[in-house]
Amino acid sequence: MVQKLSMSKVARSGPAGVNRSPGFTRADFAVVLLAFALELASFFPATSGSLSGVLAVAAFVYVAIGFIPLFWRHRAPVKVFAGLLLHQAIFVVFLTPAYFNFSEVYRVPYMPITTVLVALAAVASDRPLRQSLTALITAVAFPVLITSRGRPFDEDLWFIGTGAVWLGGAWAFGRFVARNRLRINSLEEERRRAEAAIAQERAHIAAELHDIVSHAVTVMMLHAAGGRRVIDTDPQRAAQALEVIESVGTEATQELARLLRLLKPHDATADEQQQSPLPTLSDIHGLIEPVRSAGVQVDVKASGEAGKLDPSVGHAAYRVVQESLTNISKHAGSGTNALVDLRWEPRTLTLNISDDGGGRPENHLDGTSGYGLLGLKERVEVAGGSIEWGPRDKGFFLSAHLPSSP
Known part of the structure; x- marks a missing residue:
């Protein structure tokens, strides 16, 4: 007798269909730890002259807390991405010295960026093209708005261009992962x-x-x-x-x-x-x-x-x-x-x-x-x-x- 095989349905949460297990994998820990190490490589040099004492410790703890949501980046990619953008804005506004002193021309020396890059890659990987493009544009524009402090944008073209390159690279990597996952799912379905x-x-x-x-x-x-x-x-x-x-x-x-x-x-x-x-x-x-x-x-x-x-x-x-x-x-x-x-x-x-x-x-x-x-x-x-x-x-x-x- 034939027992017809029912095709297992892959949960669709994006362009490539993502089916995530409830636990965290070694890859999750590896990605978060690697991202944290890269963040620290820019955190200490950028803040050594502007943050000290209790404020420096608070800034370090605050930045470290931002990496915890990355464990859920594939379960709720948009929410994690939005939360980390807000986390980035709060750091700039409240942990940047003299941020509210608009009488001086002042550039923000540092803002958390690695968490946003990883979260954006997850959105690009797990969400449709339109949503991921919206996230990319938001990720580029939002930091410019909170760091310009009223200056004309033409003074921040280098900052905008550099950010667009980094964020665009993260987005492109996420789309590449999505495409490969779609191909793997298609091959598994054929099998x-x-x-x-x-x-x-x-x-x-x-x-x-x-x-x-x-x-x-x-x-x-x-x-x-x-x-x-x-x-x-x-x-x-x-x-x-x-x-x-x-x-x-x-x-x-x-x-x-x-x-x-x-x-x-x-x-x-x-x-x-x-x-x-x-x-x-x-x-x-x-x-x-x-x-x-x-x-x-x-x-x-x-x-x-x-x-x-x-x-x-x-x-x-x-x-x-x-x-x-x-x-x-x-x-x-x-x-x-x-x-x-x-x-x-x-x-x-x-x-x-x-x-x-x-x-x-x-x-x-x-x-x-x-x-x-x-x-x-x-x-x-x-x-x-x-x-x-x-x-x-x-x-x-x-x-x-x-x-x-x-």
Whole structure:
């Protein structure tokens, strides 16, 4: 049976689809620590002449606190980014000496920047292009506004240009990560689809093997058992049983060879030359005769005007008859009366197969896995039909509805 693989849905929080685990990874700690080290490399030289004593300690602690939200940069990238921009502004306004002394031309010596760069990269990585571009423009403009202190912007062109380069680089890196993540997710999705297709094909081949082997082995065992009982009293019937065994075994071998060829790699030309056509409804007489010779009385009845069946539907109809006769042979045995009733309607073929349960089953054929009927149900549904089965009086019935065309 095929158990269809459900595709795992990747949580979409941006252009590349991000699925984050609730805990922090080593990469998170590595990024935060590296960013903190880079920040300190600019913090101490820039503030050594402007901050001292308690104010310097407070500034250091405040800057260090700003790195904590970076652990959540991929869970809430926009919020973390906005918070760190505010964190940057608060530092400039309240921890920069003489910030409010507008009578002097004064340039801000330092502001936290590494946290904003990392947060901006996360926004670019995890959010759509429009949101990330808005974040980039805000990251460039906001520091200019809070540090200009009323000066014309043309006096800060170097500052604006340098900031744009750094922030633009962080944004571009985030977009690069997003693009790679999208490609990785796409490859993983293709792999999952390929695995699902392989599993489905394996189940299809397993169902084919079951249908072929189960029917052939059941018929051969019934004839072997019957031939053994009459070999001394009726050698001619025993010889006939052996002929049926040989015929059914040959047919099963050919079917197995066809399936094995499906597993071998070959080009289209070899495919056309090697593969034999699948059996269809018109081939069911090859199933019925061996069962009849095993002692099961099988009658075939058809009503209505026969329509056309697609190859896959015709093959499904063939397997319905095959599995039904196999089960009748196993569980009802010789002496059973079975009916294969084909009812053609304008757009539907109904297969009603039943037995009266009046036979004598062999004890060693009682066991069953139930795999056949379940596999048959899936085969019929794939062909666009429906199927039902169950006990009826002393026997068993199976009814399948398959689509047909006039």
